[in-house]
Amino acid sequence: MNKAFVREPDADGRVLCPRCGTLGIAVGTGPLDTHIIESVRSRMPDSAWYCSHAECEVAYFNMFEQIVFVKELRTSVYPYDMNAPICACFGFTWEDVDAESRADTPLRIRELLTKSKSPDARCQLLAVDGQCCIRDVQQLYMKLRGSL
Template identity: 60%
Template sequence: MNKAFVREPDFDGRANCPRCGALGTEVGSATLDHHLQPSSRPQLGEAAWFCDFARCEVAYFDLFDRLVLVEELQTQVYPKAEEAPICACFGFTLQDIEADVEEGTPTRIRALLAKSKSSEARCSTLAANGRCCIGEVQKLYMRRIAE
């Protein structure tokens, strides 16, 4: 069949990392402006995708397979660096989850949940993936207490 008559699929907003194939999380320009070094920022447009796969060296990429590597970020980000805060807004770390597990009550997680609902939370800019960390924190806590 002639390719002129073959319809390309509609774009559904999803994009996969060109290196590891993981599904990316779309981010806007505010997130990119905050995380990328000034020399790396022109490589991507107004929107890009964050690769959430911890062992992948790609931080951000676009639909044209242009990418920015983790080493080109201004600071370390979770999950690319486990020592980086899970919550970029309030500095919540894996050690905070461990402390809640050891104490047997999610005191720090509850405090983080309350803070995440405040006007001080700027997840769309400060989080590398532009999303609130609460879901990830709860998942990590539940996984840890199940061990």
């Protein structure tokens, strides 16, 4: 394809969401196959970037300025839908993290951490960003603990 039609990364190599400017997270075919509805799947053939900004309407985008909107995903996903599981592999939700933040010891988060290191964790396929949820769970936990 002619380079005139390809969006170049910023000088520092970062790729930003064309709608909100959030730093994109590179994803491979696993999350794309899992989450994008079949009728628009061809927009993102091999790889794309994921926009993690909860209020953005864009889920995935690529260097050719093609976009897959949140409404074009097969199911609701976190962070666009706060009721969707944060953990696509084991179904851990915002409510679960909230309950753990109020507990004396975050036993269920520790269990999730152990599970996330097991062969049952299929983050690269099931997670909308292709990454393990533990970082997001821990950040949310710390945020909720701080608000108590």
